[in-house]
Amino acid sequence: MTERVFTVALLGNPNCGKTSLFNLLTGSRQRTGNMAGVTVTGREGEREHQGVTLKFVDLPGIYSLSHNRVEERVARDYLFETPPDLILNVLDAGNLSRNLALTTQLLEQQLPSVIAVNMLDEAEAQGIAPDCDELGQLLGLPVLPSDGRRPRFLDLLLDTLVGQLRIPSQQPDLAIDYEKHVEQSLTQLMATGLNRWQAVQALESGGDVAFVLHDDQQALVKKQIKQLENYHDDSAAQLIAEGRYGFIHGLMHNSGSDHEELTFAEHWLDSIALNRWLGFPVFVGLLWLMFEATFTLGAYPADWIDATVSALGQWLASGLPDGLLRDVLVDGLIAGVGGVLVFLPNVVLLFTFIAIMEQSGYMARAAFLTDRLMSRVGLHGKAFVPLVMGFGCNVPAIMATRTIEEPRARLITILINPFMSCSARLPVYVLLAGVFFADRAGTVMFGIYILGILMAFTVALILSRTIPTQHDESFIMELPPWRFPSLRSLCLHVWDKAGDFLSKIGGVILVGSLLIWLLQTFPQGADQSFLEQLGHFLAPLFAPLGFGWQETVALLSGFIAKEVIVATLAVVYQMGEHDMVGLQAAMLAGMAPAAGLALMVFTLLYMPCLATIAVIRRETGSWRWALISILMGLVLAWGGAFITYRVGSLFF
């Protein structure tokens, strides 16, 4: 048999473990989040099995093929325009009925499918594991156990996929008996030339379908829907859903029980996390703990890296002859790159905490807890995940706002996202808090993050009053079950983020450090370097904030990427010293504590980095909002830093 490439699309409800299974199937590195809508566009990955290349496509998690939401449209159009050779329909064993509703749609459409029953270990632990063979016989297609965390069922699954692709089994012909008025409507629609599944989908979706409906068919659909609405109090979609669930109920009756109750552990966790009085304080406490741990735990490995970097600097300094080469290596490269590398542990820890919150299911609960606050400023709970992701990096966070359907709420969420302090700004705070507020560093940093959040809310409030309102999208969200984060996907995710950070160090920051070093070293023999001249030229603008020319230069360099700020400070303050301790001492001597705090505030608020500006432009579709974001940031940063410096000077 010649080698062929087959496409297999993964389809399933949100939070059914589809993306974990995709990771396992393809070994690809990408995020899996326990929050509805993390996968908005499909991802692809390949795997060889028995001489066949399987191309897996991970479609967004959806509940139905005929409800008009963004993810559902993406999946529906994909299946229609580029039909895959096979669909791998992933089901959550713990919530089989609801998951099977989507399966009935696939079967009605006679799309070639294989079913993978996922999360079996959870269901087994609760004693509600379905009998896959039984279910397979009832449905008339292969139903296999699967496990996104461990490869225990992987070979069987791959064998079946390849087997089905080579010799497809007979497609089962599923015809659900709907309510009699629905059946009458279907008959009328089918008389115009539609298939049964097309008629069902047209009624269910109100005529918004991927296939072509002629005007007269469209009119008939509308008429039938209206008629059904008159006969019953329910909509056509409700009646059809009742038919589906009736069919599924019959299936479940034959193949095992459908579990009703939450387990004791789930109940216990929710009774704390979602407690009316405790829930919110616990949430704030967890956030504080996250930042405190990021700072204190990260300090140990950071010290080791610092020691290694300064030892390397000294070794090079003593080993190389005096001259430009030694200077560029020691004062430019090692000072700049080393200055940022120190913060790798902090970045890794922060991303680990965010990933744990996401994968455990806490993030969705936090969205629930914060919805009221969010709605006060014109947002809703779903804005919460992108905002927290902003603590990691604003770029993916802004992309994650795609889950918000209402354009105005989405735009506001995008514009306030840069105020969520990304991990690139963390090094600046860690450095400054360590220099000026060594005893209270964790608290000061927590305060900075809180300031960013408050600023975001204030700006959101103002924007929601100024941007014209459309109808408010309601907040309807399913809470995912609590899940223990899988170590494998956690490690993959954090490794990925650490890789991003390191490649930035290798790219932007390396170039930035060298550029700063060049500007600082030349013209040789002159009184002032180019950098000093530039700094002095712009310094009057920043003098009211208590910044010297060094800080001015550092902030300018931060336009490229915020990590460069620390690298620049390291280069401009270094003056022959090779370690962070030296930098800290130099800064302590050169700046008032209030100015240090003002510098943190300025760094928090001022314009987003280049990558973020680019993504704002792309996601909002116009330069206008990107420009507004830049201007807004600069004005707020200057004002905020000014107030901080003036008020702070009274206390420190």
Next chain:
Amino acid sequence: MTLTDVAKKQTCRILAIKGPDNLRQRLTALGVLRGQRVRLSANTLWGNPRTYAIGRQQICLRNEDAVMVEVELCND
């Protein structure tokens, strides 16, 4: 009565789902249907939104939407 009137530890049955089409469609897709048994499973400081449990599913709804779901108390 509607979903917003359901107190803790009460179990109710859904009688009808009213409101705009997109709300009904969304709830239907999540498996919220007539005849199902519902409990109030969590509340927030502000009393809005709330989480309702249907079987093993937990669904968050704002009160503005929850009033569209008519329920009756189950006596068993």
